[in-house]
Amino acid sequence: MSRHQEVRNLDYKDVLDDYDGYCEEEDELSPEDRALMTQGTITVQTALGVEAAKVSVAQIEESLWHYYYDTDKVVEYLIKKFINPPQKTAKPAPNPSTSAAPRVHTAGSSQQPRQDFSHLFKDLPWGNIPKDRETVFIPPLLPRIGLLGGSGSPPKMSKLQQLAAARKKKAEERAAQQKLEQTRTKMTQLSVEEQDRQKENAPSDGPFGKRLKTSESTAEGRKPLTTAEPGRSEPLSQSTPMALENSQHAKAATADSPKPTPEKAQPSAFAQVLFGPPLASPKQKLQDVFPLTYTDLSPSVLEAFSKPSPDDVVYAAQAKAGKKTAATQTKKKGASSLDAVASDVKGLKIEDAPLPKSRNLDVLSEFERSKSKKAASFVVVGHVDAGKSTMMGRLLLDLNVVDQRTVDKLRQEATKIGKSSFALAWILDQRTEERARGVTIDIATNRFETDKTVFTILDAPGHRDFIPNMIAGASQADFAILVIDASTGAFESGLKGQTREHSLLIRSMGVSRVIVAINKLDTVGWSQERFDEIKNQVSGFLSATGFQQKNITFVPVSGLHGDNLVRKSSDPAASWYTGPPLVEELENSEPSARALAKPLRMTISEVFRTPQSPISISGRIDAGSLQAGDPLLIQPSGEKAYVKSLQVDEEPVEWAVAGQNAVLHLTNIDQVHVRVGDIICDPAKPIECLDTFTLKALAFDFLMPMQVDVHRGRLHAAGRIESITALLDKVTGAVVKKKPKIAKPATVARVVVKLNSTVPLEAGQRVVLRSGGETVAAGLLE
Numbered sequence: 132m133s134r135h136q137e138v139r140n141l142d143y144k145d146v147l148d149d150y151d152g153y154c155e156e157e158d159e160l161s162p163e164d165r166a167l168m169t170q171g172t173i174t175v176q177t178a179l180g181v182e183a184a185k186v187s188v189a190q191i192e193e194s195l196w197h198y199y200y201d202t203d204k205v206v207e208y209l210i211k212k213f214i215n216p217p218q219k220t221a222k223p224a225p226n227p228s229t230s231a232a233p234r235v236h237t238a239g240s241s242q243q244p245r246q247d248f249s250h251l252f253k254d255l256p257w258g259n260i261p262k263d264r265e266t267v268f269i270p271p272l273l274p275r276i277g278l279l280g281g282s283g284s285p286p287k288m289s290k291l292q293q294l295a296a297a298r299k300k301k302a303e304e305r306a307a308q309q310k311l312e313q314t315r316t317k318m319t320q321l322s323v324e325e326q327d328r329q330k331e332n333a334p335s336d337g338p339f340g341k342r343l344k345t346s347e348s349t350a351e352g353r354k355p356l357t358t359a360e361p362g363r364s365e366p367l368s369q370s371t372p373m374a375l376e377n378s379q380h381a382k383a384a385t386a387d388s389p390k391p392t393p394e395k396a397q398p399s400a401f402a403q404v405l406f407g408p409p410l411a412s413p414k415q416k417l418q419d420v421f422p423l424t425y426t427d428l429s430p431s432v433l434e435a436f437s438k439p440s441p442d443d444v445v446y447a448a449q450a451k452a453g454k455k456t457a458a459t460q461t462k463k464k465g466a467s468s469l470d471a472v473a474s475d476v477k478g479l480k481i482e483d484a485p486l487p488k489s490r491n492l493d494v495l496s497e498f499e500r501s502k503s504k505k506a507a508s509f510v511v512v513g514h515v516d517a518g519k520s521t522m523m524g525r526l527l528l529d530l531n532v533v534d535q536r537t538v539d540k541l542r543q544e545a546t547k548i549g550k551s552s553f554a555l556a557w558i559l560d561q562r563t564e565e566r567a568r569g570v571t572i573d574i575a576t577n578r579f580e581t582d583k584t585v586f587t588i589l590d591a592p593g594h595r596d597f598i599p600n601m602i603a604g605a606s607q608a609d610f611a612i613l614v615i616d617a618s619t620g621a622f623e624s625g626l627k628g629q630t631r632e633h634s635l636l637i638r639s640m641g642v643s644r645v646i647v648a649i650n651k652l653d654t655v656g657w658s659q660e661r662f663d664e665i666k667n668q669v670s671g672f673l674s675a676t677g678f679q680q681k682n683i684t685f686v687p688v689s690g691l692h693g694d695n696l697v698r699k700s701s702d703p704a705a706s707w708y709t710g711p712p713l714v715e716e717l718e719n720s721e722p723s724a725r726a727l728a729k730p731l732r733m734t735i736s737e738v739f740r741t742p743q744s745p746i747s748i749s750g751r752i753d754a755g756s757l758q759a760g761d762p763l764l765i766q767p768s769g770e771k772a773y774v775k776s777l778q779v780d781e782e783p784v785e786w787a788v789a790g791q792n793a794v795l796h797l798t799n800i801d802q803v804h805v806r807v808g809d810i811i812c813d814p815a816k817p818i819e820c821l822d823t824f825t826l827k828a829l830a831f832d833f834l835m836p837m838q839v840d841v842h843r844g845r846l847h848a849a850g851r852i853e854s855i856t857a858l859l860d861k862v863t864g865a866v867v868k869k870k871p872k873i874a875k876p877a878t879v880a881r882v883v884v885k886l887n888s889t890v891p892l893e894a895g896q897r898v899v900l901r902s903g904g905e906t907v908a909a910g911l912l913e
């Protein structure tokens with residue numbers, strides 16, 4: 132029989148009977164226990180000797196069982212219990228004085244006379260109150276009603292009275308039900324329909340205005356707020372279920388207890404504060420139901436709420452300008468009231484702002500015609516503490532972008548926390564953590580202009596922990612300043628550290644022009660030897676990384692003192708340098724060619740709120756152009772938005788082109804669809820979202836099928852190198868080996884990467900692969 136059958140065939144009654152009939156008898160002893168018991172009994176009997184006759188075998192056995200065959204304990208117990216039990220002490224004779232004393236009355240001795248303790252309090256003052264001053268207990272008036280009296284039981288009614296009261300109650304319930312139905316029907320008409328809105332006055336169309344109107348016309352039971360009896364307000368919401376219940380209860384109470392009308396005590400001071408002074412004559416109106424205090428509104432308050440709020444006015448105006456609500460299209464005659472309510476609620480949705488108008492400008496022609504300055508972005512890279520931020524701070528000070536007072540203030544603050552040497556760096560490093568730690572954490576942007584060019588500084592962090600942020604900066608740059616610390620030992624350690632990694636990364640990100648600022652030369656007495664030594668080493672290294680000699684320039688500087696930044700150094704020890712200062716080298720750097728005619732691509736660097744829009748974004752336009760009023764597609768969300776307005780270099784403009792850093796104020800989009808790293812594109816020429824791509828990558832480390840993080844600008848995505856399809860020649864790009872198992876550092880390989888999610892990517896984009904906090908490869912999407 133299976134277990135299921137067994138369970139099914141079980142007679143639960145029997146089982147339970149067995150259980151209920153729990154056997155009081157001792158369980159059978161096991162053979163071992165029986166042997167121990169016999170042995171123990173004999174031992175105990177022997178030990179007791181003649182006294183053993185005073186105890187039965189059963190008593191011995193029970194004791195043995197209790198003490199688990201400990202014969203000594205058993206013998207001791209049996210002697211104490213049965214053979215020599217302790218003598219009972221005789222009760223002491225009752226003390227006459229104690230017996231005279233009053234005995235305490237307890238629950239169990241109800242027959243005993245009640246004790247009188249009054250004699251104990253005879254000498255206390257309150258025991259001697261004269262009869263005429265004793266408190267008299269006056270029973271409360273019954274029945275009590277309302278808040279002041281509580282509820283007393285009504286007097287008994289005759290059958291006829293009961294019948295009349297029941298009928299009245301029924302009629303009231305029916306009336307209340309009808310009112311409820313009417314209110315519900317009116318609720319179904321609550322929708323912000325455009326037709327209605329156009330017919331009616333805008334101010335009274337707001338949700339609140341409508342609500343007031345509806346409530347006035349439908350809820351008959353509700354008395355107009357202003358008609359409340361002076362000095363005593365009526366319950367305001369008799370049409371609400373709670374108020375109906377109250378009113379019914381009040382009426383029923385009147386019906387149930389028609390007479391007699393009891394005399395009531397005056398309300399307490401507290402009750403008067405809450406509900407106002409009592410009526411002149413209690414017979415004039417029996418106050419059974421008290422309104423809640425906050426419903427007892429003054430006429431000024433009521434007047435304030437009788438008009439639509441400023442929000443209502445705005446909504447009404449927006450709705451007029453906007454498109455029709457879904458409710459108008461979906462509402463059908465004869466639909467059930469529930470459906471109508473549902474669709475009306477849908478219709479209550481606040482409509483999107485009107486679409487911005489485009490001037491349909493020919494942006495490229497406008498750009499050609501404009502006499503605007505060149506725009507160039509450069510990223511400042513280099514090993515940690517090489518002096519990048521200080522150099523840029525000094526540059527901004529010397530170019531009068533920042534005034535001396537600001538720097539003095541920063542110096543004071545920096546001195547307070549023992550970091551006075553970082554005062555200039557604080558112009559760019561504005562985060563509290565950056566200032567406290569003395570390191571740049573994220574890209575800091577700033578802007579300055581020369582006669583010919585508007586420059587955007589992208590000050591990158593040097594610390595290896597923040598390489599992803601450095602990559603984001605490099606991806607927006609036209610060229611780079613590589614800062615090298617010339618002080619003793621610092622250059623050497625930098626070369627092993629981020630000087631090398633940053634150089635590789637900027638080249639991989641497509642930067643081809645680099646200005647090497649050999650910094651802190653003041654610390655080595657402006658030694659030309661040191662400068663030349665560093666120049667030679669870095670030059671060779673950069674050439675090996677892929678930079679052409681003509682695109683590399685070296686400037687000896689002191690960022691801290693401003694030597695050779697904007698002006699040539701006045702230090703005689705630096706006179707050996709005859710080349711231009713850093714700013715001139717920047718101006719000589721041509722920004723990379725703009726992809727003006729290509730489809731719009733802009734990577735979002737920041738999402739924020741501005742007075743112009745709750746969703747504003749900033750970033751560099753990588754390709755194409757845009758203008759106010761343009762529709763945009765945001766990938767990977769696939770959501771559409773419109774350019775409400777835009778700014779370039781903090782100035783409001785009509786259009787922007789590739790290479791410019793723009794701020795776009797968006798409309799008709801929810802914030803959840805816009806994230807840092809997303810790509811803005813033209814809806815007609817969208818960027819694809821991929822989860823697999825092929826990369827022509829320069830290996831910085833050993834590559835093999837492995838987990839990697841893919842970085843493209845601000846976009847980070849987790850993925851995996853699925854396979855290495857080929858090793859390529861560095862110069863020609865020809866395949867030198869097919870399907871290698873690994874790619875060694877410094878080789879170029881074609882790798883297939885699979886991502887865990889789909890991200891906007893397309894051929895020609897540059898991405899970086901990192902693994903375990905190290906950059907392992909960088910390259911171009913094929």
Ligand SMILES: Nc1nc2c(ncn2[C@@H]2O[C@H](COP(=O)(O)OP(=O)(O)OP(=O)(O)O)[C@@H](O)[C@H]2O)c(=O)[nH]1
Pocket residue numbers: 513514515516517518519520521522552553556569570571591592593594650651652653654688689690691692
């Ligand atoms: N003597 C001297 N000290 C300098 C010079 N430039 C920078 N420093 C000092 O170097 C330290 C680091 O400067 P930062 O500007 O913070 O260096 P950084 O490269 O921006 O640092 P991270 O961004 O955190 O990598 C500060 O104490 C500066 O005062 C210089 O030309 N001469």
